Structure formats: structure tokens, C-alpha cells
Amino acid sequence: MKQALLGFLKRACYLLGLVQIYLLIERKLGWKRSVVSLCYHSIPAEAPTDAISMLEGGNCRATLDAQINILSKWLQPIDDSTLLGWLNRKVTLNRDGLLITFDDGYKNNQTVAGPILKNYGVPGLIFIPTDSITSRNLFWWTRLSNVMRHIDPTAWKKLTDHELPDPVLKIIAAEDLTSWASRKRARRQLAIWLDRQDSPEPALTTIESTTSRKHVESTPKQMEVLEWDDLSLMQNDLFCFGSHTHTHPRLTKLTDEAIQDELGTSCQELFQRLKQRPISLAYPAGDFDDRVANCAKTAGFELAFTTLAGIIDRQSDRMQLPRIYLGYSKPHEIYFFLAIINLVKYFPRNLAGRLMKLAR
Ligand SMILES: [Zn+2]
Structure with missing residues (x-):
């Protein structure tokens, strides 16, 4: 609600030319x-x-x-x-x-x-x-995205059989990866957790082990x-x-x-x-x-x-x-x-x- 109101205010100020007028005045008279x-x-x-x-x-x-x-x-x-x-x-x-x-x-x-x-x-x-x-070498977040783009939902659930820290197992249990929305949520949660680790390498390598090497090592053009x-x-x-x-x-x-x-x-x-x-x-x-x-x-x-x-x-x-x-x-x-x-x-x-x- 607050965001919608702010969005409306920004658009109104722009359409009425108020921001442009302020910018012109500041350009002429601004001293800092x-x-x-x-x-x-x-x-x-x-x-x-x-x-x-x-x-x-x-x-x-x-x-x-x-x-x-x-x-x-x-x-x-x-x-x-x-x-x-x-x-x-x-x-x-x-x-x-x-x-x-x-x-x-x-x-x-x-x-x-x-x-x-x-x-x-x-x-x-x-x-x-x-x-x-x-x-x-690929950045860890690119590697994680590669896995989350290609991992099969069955392989994802099998990750629970691997040695992984509890917070990671919780993320795996909460998502089924049958939709892009679920993959996106899982990817975001894993990224937050991996980013806080001294080294994301051990958990990331385990997660990667469930996906083919071809997918793990590929670099999407934008990365x-x-x-x-x-x-x-x-x-x-x-x-x-x-x-x-x-x-x-x-x-x-x-x-x-x-x-x-x-x-x-x-x-x-x-x-x-x-x-x-x-x-x-x-x-x-x-x-x-x-x-x-x-x-x-x-x-x-x-x-x-x-x-x-x-x-x-x-x-x-x-x-x-x-x-x-x-x-x-x-x-x-x-x-x-x-x-x-x-x-x-x-x-x-x-x-x-x-x-x-x-x-x-
Ligand atoms: Zn950076």
C-alpha cells in the first residue's frame, strides 16, 4: 500500500513536471x-x-x-x-x-x-x-544458478540423503522445484545461506553432484x-x-x-x-x-x-x-x-x- 502510494506520487510529480522544475531551479541556484x-x-x-x-x-x-x-x-x-x-x-x-x-x-x-x-x-x-x-572459474552464484536451472525435482529431493547442513536440508524440504517460482525461491534461499558461509564450496559441490557436469560447467551468456x-x-x-x-x-x-x-x-x-x-x-x-x-x-x-x-x-x-x-x-x-x-x-x-x- 505504502509502495503503491509512493509509486503514484513519483508518477504524479513527473507528469505534472514538478520534479523537472525543481531540477531546473536547483541547477540555476544550487550552491552545493x-x-x-x-x-x-x-x-x-x-x-x-x-x-x-x-x-x-x-x-x-x-x-x-x-x-x-x-x-x-x-x-x-x-x-x-x-x-x-x-x-x-x-x-x-x-x-x-x-x-x-x-x-x-x-x-x-x-x-x-x-x-x-x-x-x-x-x-x-x-x-x-x-x-x-x-x-x-565460474562465480559460486553462477554455479548455483546453473544447478537450479537444470536440476531434476527427483534429484533435488535425493539431496536429503547427502551430508548437508540443516538449513540447506530445510530449504530442500520446503520446495519441490516443479515450477519456476519454486526454483526461484529455492535459489534465493540457498544464495542467502551460501553467501554467509566462510566458504560456499563444500555445500555447493554436494548440490552440484546431482546435476550433469555439462550443466554445472556451462556459462550462460549473460554471466x-x-x-x-x-x-x-x-x-x-x-x-x-x-x-x-x-x-x-x-x-x-x-x-x-x-x-x-x-x-x-x-x-x-x-x-x-x-x-x-x-x-x-x-x-x-x-x-x-x-x-x-x-x-x-x-x-x-x-x-x-x-x-x-x-x-x-x-x-x-x-x-x-x-x-x-x-x-x-x-x-x-x-x-x-x-x-x-x-x-x-x-x-x-x-x-x-x-x-x-x-x-x-
Ligand atoms: Zn562482486
Whole structure:
């Protein structure tokens, strides 16, 4: 009910031109600048159709195009070097800044998002988990999706005969996988559980043992990752690269030494391949705490991005920069989002956080 009312309000404000008028006034009279950083992942060419792919994918070509079209008109697209220069008061922005980021290094960031960004002159910052580019090992969430797409309901129930932790057995008992809805629920629940483990490997391997190798090892097109040669080509084409660690672990679960190893290996590989040291890091799964942030600083990163919602101003902690996930927002929602981010920069931080929730 609350969501429906908010949706109606957003559409009404857009159709009556109220948000556009506010944005024009703020552009003329606004005295404070901020930067909004958006977080994207895989950008498939077409909107996903099956329930499992919908869980995997973010936007698609059409939705990204519509979003960047509007955002690039109102905000000043920048890369991470410009953001750093602005935070250091060495660069000024004519409008509020827009930083577009992509996590995990998917191939379609180049093939699908690349032409869109080029068309609007918008730089893209891709956070690379270096091991996946070199080893071509599938991410655990891609492996889980492969199983959940292909597993036979009888084999699924037989998993109860295997050594699996109780929470996993409960998820298996609750679903029969005879519909896409059931597969989607099971996939979501398993992903939440696996994501909390120190290593998702043992349980995931057991679950995979019930499905054929062909299905386990296949990579759906929307989950293919970039190759090192792609990165070199993209460097000359509005793209820059940051670290997303080496193996994409949850950093808060690691010792200081292991964190330094993850960050150091990733930086070294990016430098060797691209001849440029990354200045930015994105914490895998947005998982960080003060200890992880200190390790990132010690490793030499100038900027580190979370998945906490918010806007960046010159007082923002550089090791805890917010990023916003827009999802499949429609044009009227994008305009409302723009109005909110233009408004919250004038509010104290605690109030701004609450207002930001309305924008998503
Ligand atoms: Zn990631």
C-alpha cells in the first residue's frame, strides 16, 4: 500500500513536471555539489525471461540506455580520477557528478553497456575480481544458478540423503522445484545461506553432484566474464578499472594478512596487465568494517566503494563511499531519484539517509 502510494506520487510529480522544475531551479541556484555513484552488474542484451536469470541479471540494454540517457543530461559524468581530484579540491564540477560502476567484470559490460556509455560520453568504472579473469572459474552464484536451472525435482529431493547442513536440508524440504517460482525461491534461499558461509564450496559441490557436469560447467551468456585482452582494448574507450579483490571473498571473514594478500595480488595483476595501478576498490558483496577499510587504505587505495545507499560529498569517508543500485527504474522513477539526490545534499547526513530510501 505504502509502495503503491509512493509509486503514484513519483508518477504524479513527473507528469505534472514538478520534479523537472525543481531540477531546473536547483541547477540555476544550487550552491552545493555532490556525486552519485551507481552500481551495476551484468547488462544482458535482452531482459531476462526465466526466473533464475532474473535473479542473476540487473538491467538490460534497454533499461540501461533509458537510465543513462536521463542521468547524463542532468549530471556530469566523471571517472574515479576526477572524483578523487574533486574530493581533493583540485577539480571543480559544473553540475552534480555521476560515476557509473560495474562489479564482477562481465563481458557484456563491454559488448552491451560499452556502446551505450560511448553514445552518451559517460565513463565506466569496472571492478575486476582478477582471479576470475585469469582462471575463468565460474562465480559460486553462477554455479548455483546453473544447478537450479537444470536440476531434476527427483534429484533435488535425493539431496536429503547427502551430508548437508540443516538449513540447506530445510530449504530442500520446503520446495519441490516443479515450477519456476519454486526454483526461484529455492535459489534465493540457498544464495542467502551460501553467501554467509566462510566458504560456499563444500555445500555447493554436494548440490552440484546431482546435476550433469555439462550443466554445472556451462556459462550462460549473460554471466560470461571479460578477458585480459578485452580490458586492454577497453582502457582506450572510456573505461577504467578498479579492484574487486582477487577471489571475491567476504573480506570481514578474513584475517588482516589474508585481506592484504587479496588486495595486493589483485593490484599487482591489474598493474602488470594494464600498466596502471588501480586507485579504487569495491568491497565484494559490499562487505566491510573499519578493519577492512583500514586494510584497503594500507594497501594504497585512494577510494573504496560500499553498497550503502547515499551520495558522496567532500566530507565522505573515502574508504566507505556509498553506491546506489537503481534496478529496473522507469523514467519517472529516475527523475524522482534525481530530485531526491539533489535535495538530500542540503540535509544533515542522518536525515539524508532516510530520504534516500524514498528514491529507490
Ligand atoms: Zn562482486
